[in-house]
Amino acid sequence: MTMNDRYDPKSIEPRWQARWEEAGAFRAGRRPGAEKRYVLEMFPYPSGAMHMGHGRVYTIGDALARQLRMRGYDVLHPIGFDALGLPAENAAIKDGRHPAERTRENIVAFRAEMKRLGYAFDWDRELSTCDAEYYRWNQWFFLRMLEQGIVYRRQGKANWCTGCQTVIANEQVVDESRCERCESAVVEKVIPEWAFRITAFAQELLDGLSGLAEWPERITTMQRNWIGRSDGADVDFAVPGGETIRVFTTRVDTIFGCTYAVLAPEHPLVEKVTTPERRGEVRAFVERMRKTDVLERTGENAPKEGVFTGARAVNPFTGAEVPVWIANFVLAEYGTGAVMSVPAHDQRDLEFARKYGLPVKVVIQPAKGERIPGPDALERASTEDGVLDASGPFTGLPSAEARRKMAAHAEERGFGKAEVRWHLRDWGFSRQRYWGTPIPVVHCPKDGTVPVRDEDLPVVLPEEAIITGTGEPPLAKVPSFVETSCPKCGGPARREVETMDTFVDSSWYYARYLSPRDDRRPVDPELARRWLPVDVYVGGPEHAVMHLLYFRFWHRVMRRLGLVHEDEPCRRLVTQGIVNGPDGRKMSKRWGNVVTPGPMVDRYGADTLRLFILFAAPPEKDIDWSDEQVDGLFRFLSRVWRIFHARQDCFRVPEAALAGAGGEALELRRKTHRTIKKVTESFEGELKFNTGIAALMELVNALYQLEPADDAARAAVREALVAVATLLAPFAPHAAEELWHEVIGPAVRDRLLAEEPWPGHDPALVAADTVGIAVQVNGKLRGEVQASVTAGEAEVRALAEAEERVRAHLAGKTVRKVVFVPGRLINFVVG
RNA sequence: GGGCGGGUGGCGGAACUGGCAGACGCGCCGGACUUAGGAUCCGGUGCCGAAAGGCUUGAGGGUUCGAGUCCCUCCCUGCCCACCA
Numbered sequence: 020m021t022m023n024d025r026y027d028p029k030s031i032e033p034r035w036q037a038r039w040e041e042a043g044a045f046r047a048g049r050r051p052g053a054e055k056r057y058v059l060e061m062f063p064y065p066s067g068a069m070h071m072g073h074g075r076v077y078t079i080g081d082a083l084a085r086q087l088r089m090r091g092y093d094v095l096h097p098i099g100f101d102a103l104g105l106p107a108e109n110a111a112i113k114d115g116r117h118p119a120e121r122t123r124e125n126i127v128a129f130r131a132e133m134k135r136l137g138y139a140f141d142w143d144r145e146l147s148t149c150d151a152e153y154y155r156w157n158q159w160f161f162l163r164m165l166e167q168g169i170v171y172r173r174q175g176k177a178n179w180c181t182g183c184q185t186v187i188a189n190e191q192v193v194d195e196s197r198c199e200r201c202e203s204a205v206v207e208k209v210i211p212e213w214a215f216r217i218t219a220f221a222q223e224l225l226d227g228l229s230g231l232a233e234w235p236e237r238i239t240t241m242q243r244n245w246i247g248r249s250d251g252a253d254v255d256f257a258v259p260g261g262e263t264i265r266v267f268t269t270r271v272d273t274i275f276g277c278t279y280a281v282l283a284p285e286h287p288l289v290e291k292v293t294t295p296e297r298r299g300e301v302r303a304f305v306e307r308m309r310k311t312d313v314l315e316r317t318g319e320n321a322p323k324e325g326v327f328t329g330a331r332a333v334n335p336f337t338g339a340e341v342p343v344w345i346a347n348f349v350l351a352e353y354g355t356g357a358v359m360s361v362p363a364h365d366q367r368d369l370e371f372a373r374k375y376g377l378p379v380k381v382v383i384q385p386a387k388g389e390r391i392p393g394p395d396a397l398e399r400a401s402t403e404d405g406v407l408d409a410s411g412p413f414t415g416l417p418s419a420e421a422r423r424k425m426a427a428h429a430e431e432r433g434f435g436k437a438e439v440r441w442h443l444r445d446w447g448f449s450r451q452r453y454w455g456t457p458i459p460v461v462h463c464p465k466d467g468t469v470p471v472r473d474e475d476l477p478v479v480l481p482e483e484a485i486i487t488g489t490g491e492p493p494l495a496k497v498p499s500f501v502e503t504s505c506p507k508c509g510g511p512a513r514r515e516v517e518t519m520d521t522f523v524d525s526s527w528y529y530a531r532y533l534s535p536r537d538d539r540r541p542v543d544p545e546l547a548r549r550w551l552p553v554d555v556y557v558g559g560p561e562h563a564v565m566h567l568l569y570f571r572f573w574h575r576v577m578r579r580l581g582l583v584h585e586d587e588p589c590r591r592l593v594t595q596g597i598v599n600g601p602d603g604r605k606m607s608k609r610w611g612n613v614v615t616p617g618p619m620v621d622r623y624g625a626d627t628l629r630l631f632i633l634f635a636a637p638p639e640k641d642i643d644w645s646d647e648q649v650d651g652l653f654r655f656l657s658r659v660w661r662i663f664h665a666r667q668d669c670f671r672v673p674e675a676a677l678a679g680a681g682g683e684a685l686e687l688r689r690k691t692h693r694t695i696k697k698v699t700e701s702f703e704g705e706l707k708f709n710t711g712i713a714a715l716m717e718l719v720n721a722l723y724q725l726e727p728a729d730d731a732a733r734a735a736v737r738e739a740l741v742a743v744a745t746l747l748a749p750f751a752p753h754a755a756e757e758l759w760h761e762v763i764g765p766a767v768r769d770r771l772l773a774e775e776p777w778p779g780h781d782p783a784l785v786a787a788d789t790v791g792i793a794v795q796v797n798g799k800l801r802g803e804v805q806a807s808v809t810a811g812e813a814e815v816r817a818l819a820e821a822e823e824r825v826r827a828h829l830a831g832k833t834v835r836k837v838v839f840v841p842g843r844l845i846n847f848v849v850g
Numbered sequence: 851g852g853g854c855g856g857g858u859g860g861c862g863g864a865a866c867u868g869g870c871a872g873a874c875g876c877g878c879c880g881g882a883c884u885u886a887g888g889a890u891c892c893g894g895u896g897c898c899g900a901a902a903g904g905c906u907u908g909a910g911g912g913u914u915c916g917a918g919u920c921c922c923u924c925c926c927u928g929c930c931c932a933c934c935a
Contacts, residue, residue, distance in 0.1 A: 237855070440935090
């Protein structure tokens with residue numbers, strides 16, 4: 020027996036962790052008749068030790084998973100490791116150790132930490148993406164997607180990270196052309212690469228967002244913007260020499276106001292249209308643009324500049340000739356790389372026109388109100404929709420209608436049509452690095468690029484690779500890997516030496532957890548039917564447009580392959596805030612404000628740490644680490660501990676005694692049932708574990724205020740204590756389990772609190788019969804009266820008027836009006 | 851520039867569809883118990899004021915019997931996107 024009255028987490032936590040494991044308490048699939056719930060946290064990248072951010076994600080997810088299990092669901096709550104990727108390889112280059120070795124060590128450390136924190140994971144399903152039994156299925160997917168045309172090889176302008184010495188995805192380029200991972204400069208480089216045709220799914224991915232009602236709106240908005248559908252029209256402007264400049268515009272309704280056209284400096288027609296006398300200047304400009312950093316050149320703060328090509332293009336709507344310029348602000352990659360400029364109705368065009376003295380022509384007037392001033396008086400472009408003016412046959416039409424009619428007109432005449440453009444680009448996933456999934460193709464001198472046969476998977480990463488971080492890809496330097504035979508002709512061939520982007524690994528791991536050891540297929544459709552989609556997915560909002568878009572894409576691919584059935588991989592997304600240092604700044608070695616879970620568990624125990632994380636703020640908010648607050652949570656658990664032991668005798672009174680509870684004992688019962696309701700609600704809707712825990716604290720405070728004098732009171736105390744232990748179980752599972760068994764007694768000794776049913780509240784006890792009703796005079800609080808919840812206005816008014824303080828404020832005044840809100844307040848309006 | 855959040859005591863944060871602002875915790879003050887307390891228990895704690903009372907949710911206006919909550923104007927701040935035609 021551990022009946023000492025000091026709360027000592029060190030002695031109890033490992034014991035319960037062992038008990039849960041022995042019992043297999045958190046294995047999914049043990050309640051086949053029950054409804055399922057799949058709770059998933061983003062798996063960690065085991066690059067170093069576990070940090071507080073990990074502690075937060077898994078604590079939030081764990082509370083959810085544990086509570087759902089207690090509510091009777093068959094819960095799947097798996098964990099694994101996102102183990103392949105550049106950081107591990109970079110670290111390996113630095114200290115000369117093999118990434119596999121290093122990663123394995125980190126995984127061991129991570130696993131130990133997670134177990135010490137008592138997370139209710141189904142460890143039987145643990146997976147690591149660096150195992151060939153996992154990444155072989157990346158290769159399998161690659162082959163299927165190649166067959167379907169979703170994977171293709173392209174000669175592309177790629178983002179080349181000068182630090183990682185590899186191509187990275189668009190999404191991995193962050194501010195000022197920096198690599199999202201290593202923060203080195205990113206430059207453009209033209210190389211052949213493999214890409215996923217994610218753009219073919221753009222519409223589906225966009226449409227799917229509207230069904231994601233339980234995702235934070237800001238995440239769906241970010242995805243919507245990233246996918247970036249824009250509806251417009253392509254229009255061909257003829258230039259001398261039989262060429263046409265095709266422009267893309269979302270405002271074809273303004274085309275009668277087009278006074279010039281602009282090409283991107285890289286546009287293929289630049290050389291052709293430039294007149295001989297302008298050639299020198301144009302070439303110099305193009306050359307200068309090429310040398311300027313992309314972001315520097317196209318950033319919004321960059322001043323607009325350009326040069327005239329000497330050419331004139333014909334606006335097919337008006338037949339008028341407009342000058343053709345090239346300018347830094349037109350992007351070659353977007354639309355057609357050429358724009359028509361309407362300075363009166365586009366701010367950029369206006370700025371450019373003013374700078375170079377180009378004409379401005381107003382062609383849209385507001386549907387109502389004042390007309391737009393003449394072109395010379397225009398200070399800002401008028402970008403609103405309106406009614407067309409000076410637009411030939413389209414004059415008088417509202418913008419929206421004009422756009423439709425004008426696009427149709429263009430199509431009829433064969434010089435354009437309605438068109439949709441996307442911001443989303445295909446996902447280039449080739450990486451010239453070692454620590455990733457080998458791309459399963461061989462290059463045969465005779466047959467070209469040939470896919471590896473399914474039965475030859477996996478193409479295993481060779482252990483003996485030499486990783487230097489420079490020169491050609493590491494795999495190219497391993498002859499035993501490179502030299503192979505062609506699956507088609509049998510002749511000598513070379514293996515592809517590129518590996519896949521790590522985001523491939525994390526795009527479908529949630530489905531692999533269903534059958535992590537299945538060696539016949541990546542995902543079992545039967546199990547997918549049972550367990551998918553993920554019900555709650557917890558992770559950081561920084562994945563809004565990378566992982567969270569990729570995995571939606573991959574899910575759709577898997578559905579095409581018949582592996583899964585639902586449209587979307589996950590129903591509900593919870594994005595958690597950052598854990599900052601005690602000084603409110605982001606935890607960083609630089610500030611010396613890093614706090615890691617390990618030492619905190621040593622000092623306070625896992626339960627205190629978990630409670631702190633959940634109590635500090637709602638999950639989505641950032642929190643600051645606070646040693647004092649942590650002390651407070653430890654103190655709370657100690658108080659719980661002491662009151663359980665101080666009230667042990669309450670566990671011996673007969674159950675029936677509860678019925679006799681009155682007075683203080685009845686008040687306690689009410690409090691208990693209200694607490695059950697409140698804590699239960701903290702798991703629903705917006706997660707508000709902080710207020711749930713606050714409610715538990717209130718109940719514990721109430722227990723300290725009551726010295727039970729009879730069996731009825733003791734029974735009420737017991738009821739409250741049982742509730743405290745049960746409600747605490749998702750948050751502080753070890754302490755809860757210990758109190759449940761050791762104090763509550765032998766009746767429950769061979770059961771686990773983790774598997775007990777979640778308590779329900781008695782509505783009759785939750786509803787109060789008398790309440791305090793606020794009394795206001797002219798909206799100011801002047802007193803409070805006790806009355807039955809059902810008391811009517813007359814009764815409450817009489818009580819209120821009897822209050823001295825209220826009387827003082829009513830004295831000598833006429834009551835003009837009385838506002839009565841039953842059960843809440845009464846307000847005398849006097850004058 | 852655009853989108854989405856935020857601004858509430860000394861601090862973290864509560865407050866359902868407009869209805870007693872400041873739950874709970876931290877910190878602080880006091881008391882009890884103690885050889886001792888940085889343990890524990892009890893009490894207090896938005897601000898001004900001796901009190902009565904007044905004031906108070908970033909600033910200013912409005913609607914309302916009543917506004918942290920709704921409307922308008924503005925300020926500050928976090929995140930994301932950013933010359934996307």
